[in-house]
Amino acid sequence: MSEHKPGRLYGVGLGPGDPSLMTVRAVEVIAAADVVAYHSARHGRSIARTIAERHLRPDHIEERLVYPVTTETTDHPGGYRGAMEEFYEEAAARLAAHLDAGRTVAVLAEGDPLFYSSYMHMHKRLAHRYPTEVVPGVTSVSAAAARLGEPLVEGEEVLTILPGTLPEEELTARLAATDSAVVMKLGRTFPTVKGALERSGRLAEARYVERATMSGERTGRVADVDPESVPYFSVAVLPSRVGAEPVADEGRGEVTVVGLGPAGPLWLTPEARGALAAAEDLVGYTTYLDRVPVRPGQQRHASDNKVESERAEFALDLARQGRRVAVVSSGDPGVFAMATAVLEVASEGPYREVPVRVVPGMTAAHAAASRAGAPLGHDYAVVSLSDRLKPWEVVAERLRAAAAADLVLALYNPGSRSRTWQVGKARDVLLEHRAPETPVVLGRDVGGPEESVRIVRLGELVPEEVDMRTILIVGSTQTRAVRRGAGEEIVWTPRRYPEE
CATH class of the missing domain: 3.30.950.10 (Tetrapyrrole methylase, C-terminal domain)
Structure with a gap:
C-alpha cells in the first residue's frame, strides 16, 4: 500500500483590498483549495478573508490564524518576539497537519505574499518540506501610486521602500538620499515618519494614501493629516521628481554647498545625495559636475577650476531668483574648497539674505x-x-x-x-x-x-x-x-x- 502524497502549499496574494484586483490565478487557487488559512487579530476580523470572501465555499476548511498580540504588551517570557515566534510555529504546525493529510492549503495574504506579509513566516517554515507555489499580488505600493495618479519612478530614478518602524534618524537619512519612496506601516509611527520627512526636506512633496482601493480610502498631503486619524493600512509616498512642479511652500531660493567626497557614489553621504537630487541648478568645476548623475529638469552650469568667486556669485544670483542651487565640491567643501568661496561672497551686501547651507563630505x-x-x-x-x-x-x-x-x-x-x-x-x-x-x-x-x-x-x-x-x-x-x-x-x- 503506497503512502498518499502530501498536499500543496499556496501563498496567495490578494492585492491591495479591492476584490476585483485579485489575479485570475489567485481565484483559481482558492477555488481548488481544500483549506483556506488567513491571519486575523484577536477581534476575529480578517481583511484577507473579506477580500476573498466571494470565492469561499461552504465546504472550505477555514483555518483562522489569530495573532496573540499586535501592538499591545505581552506577559510572554520571551516578550513580543517570543510570543510571535511561538505563534508562527504553532500556526505552521496546524497547516502542516493538513498538508500531511494530502490537503491543498491556500494561505491568504493582502498585497503580495512575500512583501511585508505574514505569509512569509509560514513559507520559511513549510516551503522546504512541501510542494509550494507563491501567487503574486498587486502591492499597496502600486495601488497607492495608482490612486494618487502620479508616477513613482521614471528613467534612472531609485525607489526606496521603508517600514515606518525604523528610527527617525534612519528614516531621515534614507529619505534624504533617495529619489522616490514609500513608507509603509504608518499608524502609530506616523509622527516619526512625518518628522523624518520634515528633517530630510521632503515633507512638502510627500503624499498620503489610506486604505488604497478599499472603502474608506483617503488621499492627501502628509503635512495636512491629523496623526490621530492614521490607521496601520496607510502609506506615505514621495512620487517621482521628474517633471514635478515646484511645491508651493518651498519659499525662496537657497545655495547648498555639497561635498562629493573624494570619488564615486560610495563616498557620498545620504544628505549630500539628497541635496543634489533636490537642486534645480548644479554649479561647479566641470570635472566635479561630471561625477553627479544627470537628472531631467536640472540645469548644469560648469566652469573652470580657477573662477571660484565668480562661480559663487553666479550661484547666489540664481538663488536670489528663487532657484534651489547646489554648488558641488570635491571632498569636503570646507577643506580647501568651495564653502569658503561661497560664504565669502554671501557675506557681501547683495547676498546677505540668501540662505546658504554646507553639506559635508569625506575629505581626501x-x-x-x-x-x-x-x-x-x-x-x-x-x-x-x-x-x-x-x-x-x-x-x-x-x-x-x-x-x-x-x-x-x-x-x-x-x-x-x-x-x-x-x-x-x-x-x-x-x-x-x-x-x-x-x-x-x-x-x-x-x-x-x-x-x-x-x-x-x-x-x-x-x-x-x-x-x-x-x-x-x-x-x-x-x-x-x-x-x-x-x-x-x-x-x-x-x-x-x-x-x-
Whole structure:
C-alpha cells in the first residue's frame, strides 16, 4: 500500500483590498483549495478573508490564524518576539497537519505574499518540506501610486521602500538620499515618519494614501493629516521628481554647498545625495559636475577650476531668483574648497539674505588614511602646499611650526603642471625635524578607478611621483609602519603620546 502524497502549499496574494484586483490565478487557487488559512487579530476580523470572501465555499476548511498580540504588551517570557515566534510555529504546525493529510492549503495574504506579509513566516517554515507555489499580488505600493495618479519612478530614478518602524534618524537619512519612496506601516509611527520627512526636506512633496482601493480610502498631503486619524493600512509616498512642479511652500531660493567626497557614489553621504537630487541648478568645476548623475529638469552650469568667486556669485544670483542651487565640491567643501568661496561672497551686501547651507563630505586626508591604516590616529595638521593664494614663505613657516610640534601632516595640493618644486621644498623643510625613515603615505585618486596608495620614507620621497591628484600624509616621530600577514605594510600613529 503506497503512502498518499502530501498536499500543496499556496501563498496567495490578494492585492491591495479591492476584490476585483485579485489575479485570475489567485481565484483559481482558492477555488481548488481544500483549506483556506488567513491571519486575523484577536477581534476575529480578517481583511484577507473579506477580500476573498466571494470565492469561499461552504465546504472550505477555514483555518483562522489569530495573532496573540499586535501592538499591545505581552506577559510572554520571551516578550513580543517570543510570543510571535511561538505563534508562527504553532500556526505552521496546524497547516502542516493538513498538508500531511494530502490537503491543498491556500494561505491568504493582502498585497503580495512575500512583501511585508505574514505569509512569509509560514513559507520559511513549510516551503522546504512541501510542494509550494507563491501567487503574486498587486502591492499597496502600486495601488497607492495608482490612486494618487502620479508616477513613482521614471528613467534612472531609485525607489526606496521603508517600514515606518525604523528610527527617525534612519528614516531621515534614507529619505534624504533617495529619489522616490514609500513608507509603509504608518499608524502609530506616523509622527516619526512625518518628522523624518520634515528633517530630510521632503515633507512638502510627500503624499498620503489610506486604505488604497478599499472603502474608506483617503488621499492627501502628509503635512495636512491629523496623526490621530492614521490607521496601520496607510502609506506615505514621495512620487517621482521628474517633471514635478515646484511645491508651493518651498519659499525662496537657497545655495547648498555639497561635498562629493573624494570619488564615486560610495563616498557620498545620504544628505549630500539628497541635496543634489533636490537642486534645480548644479554649479561647479566641470570635472566635479561630471561625477553627479544627470537628472531631467536640472540645469548644469560648469566652469573652470580657477573662477571660484565668480562661480559663487553666479550661484547666489540664481538663488536670489528663487532657484534651489547646489554648488558641488570635491571632498569636503570646507577643506580647501568651495564653502569658503561661497560664504565669502554671501557675506557681501547683495547676498546677505540668501540662505546658504554646507553639506559635508569625506575629505581626501581621511580617505587616504583609511587605505593606509590609521596615520591620523593622533594630533595632526592640514596644510595646502599651493602658493597660488598665499606666499610660499607662509607655507614653509607653517610646515616648520607643525613639524616642530611633532604633528602628523596631511598635505593637500602638492603639485600641478605649473607647480613642480613645492613637494621637494616641503620634504627638505620637514627633514629638519623628522628622520629620513619617517613613513609617508602617497594616496592618489583614492576611491577612483586609478587609485594608488603607497608608503615611502620621507628621505626617499621623489617629487616627480606626486601630482595634483595625490595627497601626502607625513608621519610624526611616533608614527609606525608595520608589515602584517603576507607582507602588507600599514601605517598608524599611537593615540598615547610618550611621557617626557
